[in-house]
Amino acid sequence: MRLEKEKYYNRNSKTGMLVFVTRIGVPIRHVRRKGFVTILALMLITLVGGAMLILSHGANTLAFETNRAYYQACERNLAASGFAWAGYQNVHKKTELPTQPIELDVELLQIPQGSLTVSFAHLDTDDPSVEVKTTCGRETNLLKRLREYSLK
Numbered sequence: 001m002r003l004e005k006e007k008y009y010n011r012n013s014k015t016g017m018l019v020f021v022t023r024i025g026v027p028i029r030h031v032r033r034k035g036f037v038t039i040l041a042l043m044l045i046t047l048v049g050g051a052m053l054i055l056s057h058g059a060n061t062l063a064f065e066t067n068r069a070y071y072q073a074c075e076r077n078l079a080a081s082g083f084a085w086a087g088y089q090n091v092h093k094k095t096e097l098p099t100q101p102i103e104l105d106v107e108l109l110q111i112p113q114g115s116l117t118v119s120f121a122h123l124d125t126d127d128p129s130v131e132v133k134t135t136c137g138r139e140t141n142l143l144k145r146l147r148e149y150s151l152k
Contacts, residue, residue, distance in 0.1 A: 071143045074111045074136045081109070082118045082132035083149050090128070090151045097123055101133075111136045120151075127152060 101119035
């Protein structure tokens with residue numbers, strides 16, 4: 001049996017008001033519009049997806065900045081360790097300071113791909129200096145720096 005969508009008014013027995021109903025007697029406000037819920041769900045999924053995209057970009061940026069700050073702190077620690085070692089060697093030297101670069105062991109510091117090289121320069125003058133070369137980071141983000149300090 002085919003239902004027609006003919007619409008007409010019917011008087012409500014309880015309130016006496018006219019109600020717009022379909023031919024089969026169901027008031028229009030109870031008839032579901034097909035596809036409304038589906039479109040609403042698709043809109044919500046789109047909005048949630050957009051919000052996740054924006055938030056994930058912010059999280060990736062935050063993670064990158066955090067890693068960079070960590071490696072900069074590691075590099076500063078390596079430089080301070082190298083300068084402290086050179087200062088100790090300068091004050092407590094029993095032999096002459098080495099002229100070739102010295103690679104120090106930084107394994108106990110547990111710095112990823114960390115290396116520390118110290119070399120003394122201008123030893124024959126009144127103002128000796130030390131060069132501290134540091135490297136730390138990951139394969140793609142290696143942080144290398146060469147610093148020069150005066151030993152006075």
